[in-house]
Amino acid sequence: MSTLLKNLFDLEGHTAIIAGGAGVIGTAMAGTLLGAGANVAVWSRSRESIDWALEKLTAETGAANRLDGFQVDTGDEEAVGEALQLTTGRFAAPCILINAVGGNLGKSPFIDTDITQFEEILRLNLLAGLVVPTKVVAAYWIEQGMRGSIINLTSMTSYMPLSGVWGYDAAKAGVLNLTQATANAFAQHGIRVNAIAPGFFLGKQNRALLVDENTGDYTPRGKAIIERTPFGRFGNPEELAGATLFLASEKASGFVTGVSIPVDGGYLIHNI
Numbered sequence: 001m002s003t004l005l006k007n008l009f010d011l012e013g014h015t016a017i018i019a020g021g022a023g024v025i026g027t028a029m030a031g032t033l034l035g036a037g038a039n040v041a042v043w044s045r046s047r048e049s050i051d052w053a054l055e056k057l058t059a060e061t062g063a064a065n066r067l068d069g070f071q072v073d074t075g076d077e078e079a080v081g082e083a084l085q086l087t088t089g090r091f092a093a094p095c096i097l098i099n100a101v102g103g104n105l106g107k108s109p110f111i112d113t114d115i116t117q118f119e120e121i122l123r124l125n126l127l128a129g130l131v132v133p134t135k136v137v138a139a140y141w142i143e144q145g146m147r148g149s150i151i152n153l154t155s156m157t158s159y160m161p162l163s164g165v166w167g168y169d170a171a172k173a174g175v176l177n178l179t180q181a182t183a184n185a186f187a188q189h190g191i192r193v194n195a196i197a198p199g200f201f202l203g204k205q206n207r208a209l210l211v212d213e214n215t216g217d218y219t220p221r222g223k224a225i226i227e228r229t230p231f232g233r234f235g236n237p238e239e240l241a242g243a244t245l246f247l248a249s250e251k252a253s254g255f256v257t258g259v260s261i262p263v264d265g266g267y268l269i270h271n272i
């Protein structure tokens, strides 16, 4: 690696927490940071998902000694505090937090909205997906006088509502808003807050909406998305690597805060 690239992107000695690190996008982002030399703590709700992610990441990167997993519900403030303690006990103090918990739970006409499910989606994407881990980790950084980088996961619907997914629309608009608001509030502490807005990637949480589970073909919604994506396809999780590394690295993006980078095959600039 050239000296310039090493100076900008080498994360050796840095520790990253990937909340939702056993999901499709979280695992890809974890792989990127491991590849750049960071220690990675995968935070996820179920032990099975953690074991799956650790096995996959170890096979891909061979970095088992810089990788560990902690079982935590990221919507539970006390549990997140404990996971942070376990993480700081295992690796150098974390300076990167990726908030990759989130997802969608089906669609309906607005007047059929299931209010319980709506609340669940807000809890998943806003509280577990941003507020609780951000509150706990930022409080730790401020107390320790540490600088840090937070990367949230926004969405196409943060910019332009998707049809029928009302709770997800509201939650992801909120994630963009809070990315900007917390970036502003934490700037004085040297904590940067940015986001990546993936276009459409097949995750566990959206697969049922996009792929017919009986035939394996794309659903009408899946086809409509591809038609509206200038690149004419879904994204591959590895295509998030560049934006992840850029935002995670203080050397590469130390004066960048409050932005959301679309990685969307042009979805947001689709026109007729």
Ligand SMILES: NC(=O)c1ccc[n+]([C@@H]2O[C@H](COP(=O)([O-])OP(=O)(O)OC[C@H]3O[C@@H](n4cnc5c(N)ncnc54)[C@H](O)[C@@H]3O)[C@@H](O)[C@H]2O)c1
Pocket: 019, 020, 021, 022, 023, 024, 025, 026, 043, 044, 045, 046, 049, 072, 073, 074, 075, 099, 100, 101, 102, 103, 104, 124, 125, 128, 129, 153, 154, 155, 156, 197, 198, 199, 200, 201, 202, 203, 204, 205, 206
């Ligand atoms: N896949 C896409 O096309 C896409 C597009 C835009 C934004 N996003 C966002 O990116 C993020 C990751 O999406 P994905 O497709 O990888 O989803 P995913 O379902 O594959 O991964 C989410 C992970 O979070 C875990 N999780 C859920 N609730 C949790 C909790 N309370 N505590 C701990 N772990 C919890 C799940 O077990 C899962 O492993 C989400 O915020 C999603 O909204 C995804």
